[in-house]
Amino acid sequence: MNRPLVEATALSKHFHVGPAGWFGRRIGGAVLRAVDDVSLRIMPGETLGLVGESGCGKSTLGRLLIRLLEASDGHVLFDGADITGLAPKQLRETRRGMQIVFQDPYGALNPRMTVEDIVMEPLVIHGAKPDAAARDKVAAMLERVGLSARAASRFPHEFSGGQRQRIGIARALILRPRFIVCDEAVSALDVSVQAQIVNLLQDLQQEMGLTYLFIAHDLSVVRHISDRVAVMYLGRIVELARKEELYAAPLHPYTQALLAAVPAPHPAGRAARRAARLRVAGDMPSAINPPPGCRFHTRCPHAMAICREVAPPLAETAPGHLAACHLLTKTH
Amino acid sequence: MSLLEIRNLTTAFGTESGQVTAIEDISFGIEPGEILGIVGESGSGKSVTALTVMGLLPRPPAKILSGSVMFDGQDLTKLSERQLQKIRGPGIAMIFQEPMTSLNPVFRIGEQIMETIRAHERLSPRALRDRAVQLLAKVGIPSPERRMDDYPHQLSGGQRQRVMIAIALACNPRLLIADEPTTALDVTIQAQILDLLMDLRDELGMAIMIITHNMGVVAETADRVLVMYAGRIVEQSPVERLFDAPLHPYTRGLLDCVPSLEHDRPRLVAIPGSLPEPARRPSGCRFRPRCAHAAPACAETLPILAERAPAHAAACIRLPEIAAAMAEPA
Numbered sequence: 001m002n003r004p005l006v007e008a009t010a011l012s013k014h015f016h017v018g019p020a021g022w023f024g025r026r027i028g029g030a031v032l033r034a035v036d037d038v039s040l041r042i043m044p045g046e047t048l049g050l051v052g053e054s055g056c057g058k059s060t061l062g063r064l065l066i067r068l069l070e071a072s073d074g075h076v077l078f079d080g081a082d083i084t085g086l087a088p089k090q091l092r093e094t095r096r097g098m099q100i101v102f103q104d105p106y107g108a109l110n111p112r113m114t115v116e117d118i119v120m121e122p123l124v125i126h127g128a129k130p131d132a133a134a135r136d137k138v139a140a141m142l143e144r145v146g147l148s149a150r151a152a153s154r155f156p157h158e159f160s161g162g163q164r165q166r167i168g169i170a171r172a173l174i175l176r177p178r179f180i181v182c183d184e185a186v187s188a189l190d191v192s193v194q195a196q197i198v199n200l201l202q203d204l205q206q207e208m209g210l211t212y213l214f215i216a217h218d219l220s221v222v223r224h225i226s227d228r229v230a231v232m233y234l235g236r237i238v239e240l241a242r243k244e245e246l247y248a249a250p251l252h253p254y255t256q257a258l259l260a261a262v263p264a265p266h267p268a269g270r271a272a273r274r275a276a277r278l279r280v281a282g283d284m285p286s287a288i289n290p291p292p293g294c295r296f297h298t299r300c301p302h303a304m305a306i307c308r309e310v311a312p313p314l315a316e317t318a319p320g321h322l323a324a325c326h327l328l329t330k331t332h
Numbered sequence: 333m334s335l336l337e338i339r340n341l342t343t344a345f346g347t348e349s350g351q352v353t354a355i356e357d358i359s360f361g362i363e364p365g366e367i368l369g370i371v372g373e374s375g376s377g378k379s380v381t382a383l384t385v386m387g388l389l390p391r392p393p394a395k396i397l398s399g400s401v402m403f404d405g406q407d408l409t410k411l412s413e414r415q416l417q418k419i420r421g422p423g424i425a426m427i428f429q430e431p432m433t434s435l436n437p438v439f440r441i442g443e444q445i446m447e448t449i450r451a452h453e454r455l456s457p458r459a460l461r462d463r464a465v466q467l468l469a470k471v472g473i474p475s476p477e478r479r480m481d482d483y484p485h486q487l488s489g490g491q492r493q494r495v496m497i498a499i500a501l502a503c504n505p506r507l508l509i510a511d512e513p514t515t516a517l518d519v520t521i522q523a524q525i526l527d528l529l530m531d532l533r534d535e536l537g538m539a540i541m542i543i544t545h546n547m548g549v550v551a552e553t554a555d556r557v558l559v560m561y562a563g564r565i566v567e568q569s570p571v572e573r574l575f576d577a578p579l580h581p582y583t584r585g586l587l588d589c590v591p592s593l594e595h596d597r598p599r600l601v602a603i604p605g606s607l608p609e610p611a612r613r614p615s616g617c618r619f620r621p622r623c624a625h626a627a628p629a630c631a632e633t634l635p636i637l638a639e640r641a642p643a644h645a646a647a648c649i650r651l652p653e654i655a656a657a658m659a660e661p662a
Contacts, residue, residue, distance in 0.1 A: 053518035054489075160606045190373035190545065192622075195589035195602035202599070217518065224591035224600065247593065261523035262593055263548030267571045270552055274527070280520050282474075283488040 003080055004041035005179055005211050006065055011038045011074035013060050017288060030288045034060040036235035037074070039314075044178070047205065047212040049226030049243065051219055051258070053284055057235040058215045062181040065213060066098040067091060078179070096126060099172035103184035105164030109156040115142070116152035119170045126175060137174065145170045146200060162193035166200070173204065181213045186221060198225060219262050223247055228320075231255045234295040235287055237314055241321040251323040254280075254296045294326065302327055334361035334402075335539050336385070336424075336507055341399030341409075343384045346392055352610040353397070354380040356563045359637075362507065367533060367540045369554030369571070371547060371586070375607045376560040378543045382509045384409075386426055387416040403507075421452050425500035427493070429512035434496055435484040441468075441495050442480030448502040467498040472528060490521035497528065501536075508532075509541045514549065526553055547586060551575060556643075559583045562608060562618035565637055569644040579646035581654065582619045617648070625650045625657070 013035040034057045042048045052058045063069040065076055075084045083094055102108040109118055119138045128134050142151055145166040186194045216222050223243050230240040239252040250256045257280040280299040285291055291298050297307040306326050314324040341358040344351045355377040362368050372378045383389045385401050401408040428434045445464040468476035471494040514522035533540055550557055557574045559567040567580040578584045588601040605622045614621055616631040635647040
């Protein structure tokens with residue numbers, strides 16, 4: 001069997017919230033469990049989709065995997081090597097292999113740098129001279145992501161949202177990384193442009209053998225681009241499966257509710273669908289003092305006594321299909 | 333008779349590079365109790381349409397160049413600010429995409445609801461408070477009596493949008509304009525808010541104009557749909573017909589470029605290019621540079637919205653050719 005390119009074991013990120021004391025020391029205060037005991041593997045060349053509602057911890061998890069954030073607990077292996085404790089110098093070398101594309105193509109690009117400088121910056125940081133060879137590399141990459149050669153000397157504000165996202169992708173790819181975290185990379189774009197960027201990401205994956213973690217809240221885009229999909233709720237993964245299985249036969253009540261909430265693509269039969277839909281009431285609770293037991297029990301239509309006390313483990317219910325729900329372990 | 337009837341409405345903005353039109357020659361009506369979906373991408377003019385109806389655009393820089401907005405026998409474009417204030421609330425109310433910026437952060441939500449009622453009706457303090465609590469209950473806020481004293485930041489995004497809807501309902505409007513009401517919300521919360529809007533329509537019989545970029549929201553809620561592109565209506569149709577038999581190439585493109593939740597597509601059919609900026613719109617058909625079916629004639633005249641089937645209109649001169657191309661076996 002292949003070795004995973006990225007592997008997280010019992011990964012957690014806790015933020016201390018509340019007032020800071022002298023010298024930044026925390027006095028009491030609460031703990032926000034943004035990511036809590038998450039383990040997952042991403043295989044070379046695959047796209048793992050990561051979905052969940054705002055505040056579920058999906059972006060934090062993405063950042064932990066490439067060590068843009070330091071984990072509070074747990075380990076991340078990249079290509080078999082533990083990167084959790086790497087010193088800054090070694091980390092920089094490893095970072096060549098892992099990059100991120102952000103959601104907001106307006107905020108993620110320095111408005112005072114030309115497109116050429118923006119895309120060249122990672123090369124320079126990693127020791128290349130900003131010479132003609134580097135400029136050629138940048139020009140080739142810009143062309144590859146669908147921008148004209150004239151784009152190089154222009155500034156970000158001269159571009160539309162979709163084109164800016166192409167610039168962000170060029171910057172992420174210039175170091176020839178193997179792993180890309182796409183953090184809501186198409187969410188801010190209009191649908192007609194979103195399709196262009198999704199197609200571009202898929203083409204680049206094929207050509208360059210890239211591995212993606214594709215974080216998004218849009219379930220249909222995630223289905224389209226992913227091989228497997230993980231569903232997060234309040235800092236935990238509640239279900240993970242091949243996309244065909246997850247969308248056709250979701251096991252966790254939260255996944256079921258999430259899929260049922262997506263508006264149907266056609267108005268036919270909508271009244272009947274509305275009546276039959278599995279609904280969840282209320283909002284996701286806060287990740288500060290999350291509910292005990294299963295974190296979804298406060299909104300779950302099937303909650304039982306045990307759900308309020310014991311957190312269900314993420315267990316394999318069928319080959320390659322993981323879910324964390326007492327309803328499923330009971331019948332097994 | 334239509335509740336709202338808009339005729340040939342054109343709104344422009346004065347900019348550094350001269351006057352540019354945000355919407356052009358817009359005509360449509362809304363019947364009592366109807367849900368009309370207006371769909372389009374950013375810059376299509378859908379929000380400007382709503383704000384022009386509400387009289388909420390600052391003039392200048394905005395200017396209504398032509399057209400009328402008839403509501404209740406009055407042309408709203410001709411009314412003074414004071415007269416418009418009488419229409420807003422009991423006549424037409426509006427909710428926005430971002431409820432946090434529409435609510436005043438320093439006032440309790442109960443006070444904000446009561447303020448709206450007070451502006452249009454005289455009630456005793458007791459009756460006023462009861463009415464506000466009832467409104468919060470109607471929009472599905474749990475323990476409304478207690479929530480009256482909360483500040484906006486103490487509520488979740490979904491609850492804030494419910495409070496906005498409560499404020500909008502305070503004067504029993506006959507038309508509710510909802511501008512991207514669920515865009516900032518998560519999908520389970522979006523479903524709750526759309527359910528609420530449809531329940532309110534059934535219960536109160538008010539008409540709703542729902543503005544969105546999401547075809548799914550339209551499919552879920554609308555009776556009739558307008559599709560806007562670069563400031564103009566390009567297609568208008570009953571909802572089922574729009575999804576079964578879209579006519580305009582832009583509408584077809586919008587439906588095709590969204591991935592499906594149910595089955596796989598090897599590749600998305602993207603619409604090339606992007607929406608033109610208002611000052612750089614092409615001659616003739618606005619969609620021409622992005623259209624696979626464009627012909628030289630498309631550059632010469634602005635296509636007009638013409639009825640092709642009962643209640644189904646599209647603005648495209650190439651429809652017969654496109655229909656023929658679609659009928660051909662691939």
